[in-house]
Amino acid sequence: MCISGKPSTEGCRLIDQKDKPANATANRGVHRLALILCCMTVALLVAGALVTSNEAGDSVPDWPLSFGRWLIRSNNFIANVRYEYSHRFIAGVVGFITLVLAVWTYFGEQRNWMRRLGLIAFGGVVAQAIIGGMRVWFPEYKALIAVPHALVAQSFFAVAVSMVVFTSRSWWSPREIKTDEKGLPLRTLTGMTVLAVLIQLVLGAGFRHQAFGIAPHIAGAVIVAVLIATTVITVVRRHRDDGYLARPAKFAIALLIIQLGLGIAAYLARLASAGDPQPLEPMISLTVAHLVVGALTLAMMVTLMLRSHQVLAPARQTASDAIESRKVQSAPSGSTV
Amino acid sequence: MLKKIGTICTMLMLVTILVAVGCKHSGGGGNSAKPDEGTKPAYASKSDEGTITGKISFDGAAPELKKIDMSQDAYCAGSSGDKTADDLLVADGKLANVFVYIKGGPVDKFSFPTPSDPVVLDQQGCRYHPRVFGIQVNQPFKVTNSDTTTHNIHPSPKTNPEWNKMQAQGAPAIEEKFHRPETLIPVKCNQHPWMKASIGVLAHPYFAVSAKDGTYTIKNVPPGTYTLVFWHETKGEQSQQITIAAKESKTQDVTYKAAATAGATSMQIAPTLLLP
Numbered sequence: 001m002c003i004s005g006k007p008s009t010e011g012c013r014l015i016d017q018k019d020k021p022a023n024a025t026a027n028r029g030v031h032r033l034a035l036i037l038c039c040m041t042v043a044l045l046v047a048g049a050l051v052t053s054n055e056a057g058d059s060v061p062d063w064p065l066s067f068g069r070w071l072i073r074s075n076n077f078i079a080n081v082r083y084e085y086s087h088r089f090i091a092g093v094v095g096f097i098t099l100v101l102a103v104w105t106y107f108g109e110q111r112n113w114m115r116r117l118g119l120i121a122f123g124g125v126v127a128q129a130i131i132g133g134m135r136v137w138f139p140e141y142k143a144l145i146a147v148p149h150a151l152v153a154q155s156f157f158a159v160a161v162s163m164v165v166f167t168s169r170s171w172w173s174p175r176e177i178k179t180d181e182k183g184l185p186l187r188t189l190t191g192m193t194v195l196a197v198l199i200q201l202v203l204g205a206g207f208r209h210q211a212f213g214i215a216p217h218i219a220g221a222v223i224v225a226v227l228i229a230t231t232v233i234t235v236v237r238r239h240r241d242d243g244y245l246a247r248p249a250k251f252a253i254a255l256l257i258i259q260l261g262l263g264i265a266a267y268l269a270r271l272a273s274a275g276d277p278q279p280l281e282p283m284i285s286l287t288v289a290h291l292v293v294g295a296l297t298l299a300m301m302v303t304l305m306l307r308s309h310q311v312l313a314p315a316r317q318t319a320s321d322a323i324e325s326r327k328v329q330s331a332p333s334g335s336t337v
Numbered sequence: 338m339l340k341k342i343g344t345i346c347t348m349l350m351l352v353t354i355l356v357a358v359g360c361k362h363s364g365g366g367g368n369s370a371k372p373d374e375g376t377k378p379a380y381a382s383k384s385d386e387g388t389i390t391g392k393i394s395f396d397g398a399a400p401e402l403k404k405i406d407m408s409q410d411a412y413c414a415g416s417s418g419d420k421t422a423d424d425l426l427v428a429d430g431k432l433a434n435v436f437v438y439i440k441g442g443p444v445d446k447f448s449f450p451t452p453s454d455p456v457v458l459d460q461q462g463c464r465y466h467p468r469v470f471g472i473q474v475n476q477p478f479k480v481t482n483s484d485t486t487t488h489n490i491h492p493s494p495k496t497n498p499e500w501n502k503m504q505a506q507g508a509p510a511i512e513e514k515f516h517r518p519e520t521l522i523p524v525k526c527n528q529h530p531w532m533k534a535s536i537g538v539l540a541h542p543y544f545a546v547s548a549k550d551g552t553y554t555i556k557n558v559p560p561g562t563y564t565l566v567f568w569h570e571t572k573g574e575q576s577q578q579i580t581i582a583a584k585e586s587k588t589q590d591v592t593y594k595a596a597a598t599a600g601a602t603s604m605q606i607a608p609t610l611l612l613p
Contacts, residue, residue: 059489
C-alpha cells in the first residue's frame, strides 16, 4: 500500500519508465508547441484586454476581413485599430498553432483522451473566432457577446495549460501515489477553485464590458480568495514536502496577493479616470495586468488540480487500488495515466 | 471544516452569478419602443404658436478642461483646433450643449412634417461638429469626413437599429435615418475614443441646443402645457412644466449645479442592466 510520506516502491509508481510512449521525441515536440501555444494565448489575452481597455472593440467594423482585406494597409494601422487588428492577427496565429497542435496530437499521441483534448482545443479556438466575429457583426449585443467571449478565452487557456501539463516531463516522471487525507479531498477542492477562478474571470469581463456592476466581481474575489487560501493551506498541511503539489500552490497564493492589489488599483484608477475624455494610463495598464495575472492564477490552479488528480487517491481508496484501476482504464491506449 | 468552507464558497459563487444575471434581466434601463407617429393626425397650424427661450446657468466653478491625447494618430495630433474635452463647456457661468425639448401636450397628439434637409455631422480635426444636436424621426442624417484620416461612426441607440460604418478620407457622405424617437443616442468613433457626440431624435421639431452663452430658443410651439426637458451629457436631466398660451413668448431659465452627475455609469456598485 502506498502512503503519503513513505518511500516509494515499484508498486507505488503511477507513471513508470516502461509506460513512456515509444515516440517520446514526438511528445517533447508536442510539449514545446503546447508551451508556445500557452505563451501566444497569454499574448492574445493581453491584446484582447488592450482592445477592451482602449474601447477599440468596434474600431474595425467588418469581420472576418479588416477594412475589406486580410492584411490592412499601413495607413489604416492607426489609433485604436492597432489594438483591434493586432488582436485579430494574434488570434489567427493562435488558431494556426492550435490546428498544428491538434493534428500533431491526433497522429502522434497514444493517449486517446489527449487526442480528444487537441480536438477540443481546436474546436474552442474556432468557436472563439465565431463569437468574436459575432461581437463585430452585432454591436448592439456587444456586452452580451463579450461575456461568453471571455469565458471561452479563459477556458481555452485552461485547455492549453492542461496540454502543457500532460505532455511535460514532470507528468511522465515516476510519482508516488498518495492517499488523500480524510476531509475535503484536495482533488475536489482544486476543482472547485478552478471553477470559481474561471467564473470570477468571467464576472470581471462582465464588469469591464458593462454587462454587470462591480458587486458580483467583488463578491467573486472574496470567494476566490477564500478558496485559493483554503487550497494552499490544505496543500501545505498535507503535502508540504512534495514540491510537485506545493510549488503551484505557492505560486497561486503569490499571484492571488498580486491580483488583489492589482484589482483594487485598477478599480481606483478606473474611478479616477471616469471623467477623462478617453481611456488613459494608468487605468489601461493596471486593467491589462489584472486580467493577465488572473489568467496566470487560473493556470496555476489548473496545474495543481491536474497534479492532484494524478498523484492523489481518494481517502476511501488505497493508493495501490488506484494504480490498478488507472492502469486498467488506460490499457487500450498503451500508456498509463 | 474544509468541506463546509468549500461547499459554502461554491454556493456563494453560484448565488453571485444568479444575482448578477437576475438583476440584469429585472433591472430598468432603456427606452421601450414607441409607436410610429404615422397614425396621428397631422398638425394644422393656427398661426398662434409661441416661443420658449431661456438661459442655462452653471452654479459652481467652471471645471478645468481636460486635455485630449491625440498622439495615437499623427494626423489628429497635428491637426489644428481645440485639443481639450468638450463634454462640459462653461463660459461666464453659462452652460453650452444642453439639449432642450418639449414632451407631452399637443406635440404628442399630432404628427409633424419631416424636413427633407439633412442634419450634417462633420468630422473635422478628429472631433465631431456639432457635439450635441437634434434631428426629427426619418429626417436625413448625413455624416461627412473633412479629415485626412479614417474614422468610424458608431451610434449606440437603444430603440433604433445600431450601426457602425467606416469612413475613409475623401469617402462620400454616409446617409442614414433614425426611425424612432430616442433621447439621446450616443455616437462614438471607436478608432479615436475621445470623439463623442449625442443625437436627440424626436417626432416633432420643438427642440434646441444651448449655445456657448447658454441661451436656447424653441420657436413655433403650439399652445399647450408641456414638460420642458433639459438634458446634458455629464450633468444629467432636469424637467419643468411650462404652459404656452397663444402667441406667447415665455422665458424659462434653468441652473445646473456643479455637483450634479448624469447618474448611472458602469462604475456603480450595484448590479445593473446595461445590456440592450
